[in-house]
Amino acid sequence: MAMEEQDTNLTRLFSMSVEKSILGSLLMDNTNFDTITEEVTADDFFTPLNQELYREIFQAIEKESFVDPVTLISRMVGRTGEAEKELQLYVLSLLESAPSSYNVRSYIKILKEKRVLRFLVDELKDINEKILNQKVDVDALLDEIEARVLNVGDHFKSRQSSYATMKSILMPFMAKVDKLMTEKKGVTGVPTGFIRLDKMLTGMQPSDLLILAARPSMGKTALAINIAVNAAMYHECPVGIFSLEMSREQIVSRMLASVGSIDAQNLRLGQFKNDEYTKLINTTDRLSKTNIFIDDTPAISIHTLLARARRLKKERNIQLIVVDYLQLMKGDDGVENRVQEITNISQGLKRIAKEINIPVLALSQLSRKVEERPDKRPILSDLRESGSIEQDADVVMFIHREEYYKKEDVSVQGIGEVIIAKHRNGPTGSVKLAFINKFTRFDNLEDREYNV
Incomplete structure (x- = not known):
């Protein structure tokens, strides 16, 4: 029997x-x-x-x-x-x-289906052994199971025929062009909320991987949060934020300070001046109505991030993903070389952008070599020791604030520069923004309001 x-x-x-x-x-x-x-x-x-x-x-x-x-x-x-x-x-x-x-x-279809079943049996055997022989975190295990199952699907789907006829490509493309001609917006992707930056990028485009890189204390997280809030609050775009460095409470604190023009230090201490507490109440109400979803899992793997991004897309229809920051992500098991690990992560982020068809804005650290040069403005070669980030990215942006290095020079105070060093489908150049340190906020330089 x-x-x-x-x-x-x-x-x-x-x-x-x-x-x-x-x-x-x-x-x-x-x-x-x-x-x-x-x-x-x-x-x-x-x-x-x-x-x-x-x-x-x-x-x-x-x-x-x-x-x-x-x-x-x-x-x-x-x-x-x-x-x-x-x-x-x-x-x-x-x-x-x-x-x-x-x-x-x-x-062929039957052969592939049988192979998928065998693959799943092997994966589940491995999970079963892990449950029986190790102390496991149930939430982490569920994420691993979901990531593994999705990875099985990706592995086999990648070998299926994926060509499309010119007619099937051109018809929706022309429909998109006709829509753009009618609307005349000038921004075809998810807006950053910064006029000059949106003019150069025409918004953050679906399936694009955008890298925002800088040395510490330049304002990477601040700018990323500003972009996320601008997209969600002013353009009703649901946004998913994966914060590997800061907790969700810290992210929300920065949002409150930035949107409400509240001194970040006062907010941390709970000691408010003038009408700051009233601003806090009003800003809390405004932010609570936005579709921003924050995941602060530390050292998240690329497979887990993909699984959660898929879920957010399916359940919340997110239009933008922000990852802060790339080097804190966990690579594939068994990869000993850190450069290869970073390469796997950046390729995985590009894959997420392409599969879900939304822009992914990933923050990245730069090497110390920037500090060793007389000219501190970052250049593309500063990324080249970080795996294949430059090659995988559709857009590479650097943040540079001259005031960080020239504290006595009044002419550069309160000004930040976003350098678009690579733009696969558009122009490169730089955009100057106002930076208001006490609110951890970047503004359009033309109409900045310091609210001192």
Whole structure:
């Protein structure tokens, strides 16, 4: 009885007839090669013999553009552990299993589904062992399970055909152009709220990875929070913030100071002057009506962030993700080289932006080399030791505040500069903004109000 149950379970995880049918279709008609190899790998087969046969067929067609039962057997004899007679009989049986070309795709679908099931069984076995043999944090475990399951889906979907016809691309593109001509807004993405910056970027575009980098104390978090609040409060864009450095309470405190023009130090101490407490009450009411969602999980992994971002997109329809900051994220297990780890993280962030089709604004630290130069303005080479951040990003922006280095120079006080060093689909340049330190806020330079 136990053996029968085991056999039944095994047939749910692989189909010998399907595996033989796909191999047979390749042997019967080599023109099926492109159709099959676009989606199928040797690992999709369950039995070692079928895996080896697929590899040999693949290599033969790749190198010689032809394979048949005779050439396949001659390549395989003495390498599989099968006796020559048994191998001949098995290869010939593949031809009997070969489906018509019309049915090949349906067999591929079944083969892939069986592989997904086996993959999931392996993942869940690993989770089961972790539960039984380790002390686990349930919330962290649930995030890991969700991330693993989603990763399985991504792994297999990535091999599916993904081309689109010109007509299917051009029609929605022209509809978008017509809409822009009618609305004449000039900002096609999520607005930052800063006039000159939006003019250069035309807003933060869907599927773009935007990197905002600077040395410490330049105002990275302040500017990112300002952008998030501007998008949510003034343009009704739901925003997800992943804060790895500051707690959600600290983020909210900064928002209150910035939006309400409340001295941040007074807010921290709970000692208010003049009408600051009234401002606090009013600002609290305004912020409570915005769709801003804050996750302050420390050292979050790229897979967990992706899982949570997907959930926020599905449940809250977020239009922007802010990550503060990239170097505090956890990379994939088993990656010892920090540069490779950062590369995996930046590539993962770009993947999130593209998959969910919203902009991702990720903050990044810069190396100390900036401080060693007479000219402290950051340049792209300051990022080049940080994995592939520069290559993965669609937009790279630096924050520079000359007042930090020239405290006695009155002409540079209260001014910050956003340097657009890379812009894949637009101009580069720089934008000057007002910086009001006590409110931890950047403003448009043209209409700044200090509210002293």
